[in-house]
Amino acid sequence: MTRKLIDSGMVLLDIADNGVGHLTLNRPEAFNGMSVPFLRALYDALMRCHSEPELRALVLRGAGAHFCAGGDIKDFASKGEALPDYLRVATSWLQISVTALMRLNAPVVAAVHGYAAGGGGFGLVCAADLVVAGESAKFLPGATRAGMAPDAGVSVTLPRLIGLRRAMELVLTNPTLSAARAKELGLVNRVVPDEALSEAADQLAGTLAEGAPLALAQSKRLLWDGVGRSVETGLPDEARTVAELSGTADAREGLAAVIERRRPRFTGR
Structure with missing residues (x-):
């Protein structure tokens, strides 16, 4: 049986009887792109996770075609000259959300399909404890391509995950990584057939939920x-x-x- 904790809005949250929770990024029409309202909702959902003693493991996933395409570019572009102030707010919410993810007592399993791009998607992958990817998933740092710098803690987490030289190459040249290549680099723990992604992530989370x-x-x-x-x-x-x-x-x-x-x-x- 599953208990719905947040059942509407841009971020959804539920928890099953075995202690496995599901946090779902729920802006499929924008490829789960991150705006300030979205990031506030993400932070609120993570704080709810922190307050749930029954939560033993958390699966982080995205609704729709992609895990998360990063920042909401259309939203950013609409701010014009006010964009720097807007991004200061957005980045603050993103950073405290990533910190909340890392500091959650329950292990976090990211289940990645489609694209995980930019500080939003790519950054959440780097901040998860374990990562399971569908075989067609793609990973793209993307920040410098848009004239930006890495955020969501990527400047700290990525070099530690894959090494400084590899991290430098990814951030500066922005290749699109296949799931297989991401696994080779150490960004991903497991690659599974696309149709088996949800089950594989839940099985891994279920194993973690049985732990101490x-x-x-x-x-x-x-x-x-x-x-x-x-x-x-x-x-x-x-x-x-x-x-x-x-x-x-x-x-x-x-x-x-x-x-x-x-x-x-x-x-x-």
Whole structure:
């Protein structure tokens, strides 16, 4: 059974009984292009995710033909000379939304079909924890093609995901990457037939939802924090986190399950 949390508007949200949520970008008529109202709706939906204790994994997807085509170019062009002020607002909402995605305790699986382009689509892919792509999906940084610079944290996340030289080439030359090439580079975890995308993403999210939520949340935090810090600052935090987790009921259950050769039953305590 699925519970509808946000059932109308530019971003939809639901959560199933197994703890798997679905956050759907819902501007198919604009290829899920990002405007300020859209970004506010995205942030509100992510904040709702943060307030749902039953959420154990989240699938991020797009309605219509594409995952997300990036910024809403027509919306941007309509602002004329006021565009810089408008983009300051848009970028602020985008950045806090990406941060909310990375800081969500539940692991995030991006299910990508069609295009994932620009700071919006490409940036959300870089900010997801795991990425499953349909075999016909395309990935395009796109910012410099439009006379812009990367946003949505891409200038930080992309070099860490694929290395500085490769990131520099993608950002400066804007090739359109196939799903297979994106997987080779390390942007995508799995490539599946287009018709199997939804099922594959849900299966992966379902597997994550069965995991120990406290351990997954802390592991995710450590890995994202590691993107921007040194080993010297990261190792003490890692050790402290491991010690704290060892005192949880889930850790005791996990050890018992290994010893008894059975599936663990995690409760998030």
